[in-house]
Amino acid sequence: xxxxxxxxxxxxxxxxxxxxxxxxxxxxxxxxxxxxxxxxxxxxxxxxxxxxxxxxxxxxxxxxxxxxxxxxxxxxxxxxxxxxxxxxxxxxxxxxxxxxxxxxxxxxxxxxxxxx
Numbered sequence: 001x002x003x004x005x006x007x008x009x010x011x012x013x014x015x016x017x018x019x020x021x022x023x024x025x026x027x028x029x030x031x032x033x034x035x036x037x038x039x040x041x042x043x044x045x046x047x048x049x050x051x052x053x054x055x056x057x058x059x060x061x062x063x064x065x066x067x068x069x070x071x072x073x074x075x076x077x078x079x080x081x082x083x084x085x086x087x088x089x090x091x092x093x094x095x096x097x098x099x100x101x102x103x104x105x106x107x108x109x110x111x112x113x114x115x116x
Contacts, residue, residue: 007047008065015052024082076100
């Protein structure tokens with residue numbers, strides 16, 4: 001039986017911009033940096049990896065990764081203060097979580113949730 005997700009790897013055309021975004025969200029770099037071809041962030045007991053792909057490589061919407069955060073409202077304010085424009089403001093969902101869709105970076109959305 002699968003026990004957990006070890007890592008999720010996302011492709012980007014612009015590593016410096018992507019690293020800056022995830023650092024604003026509070027992710028800790030454990031490997032690489034904004035100039036690396038591959039960068040890893042610690043996400044609890046798991047990892048979020050970024051890999052650079054050439055500009056001519058295009059992809060369409062692929063899905064979504066959801067991260068739990070203990071204070072979605074504070075995270076939302078931090079994202080806005082850093083100049084990003086989230087897709088939605090924090091709200092209580094009918095399934096019992098508070099969530100917001102963070103800035104999309106043109107390629108993917110990062111919903112932030114907390115359990116109610």
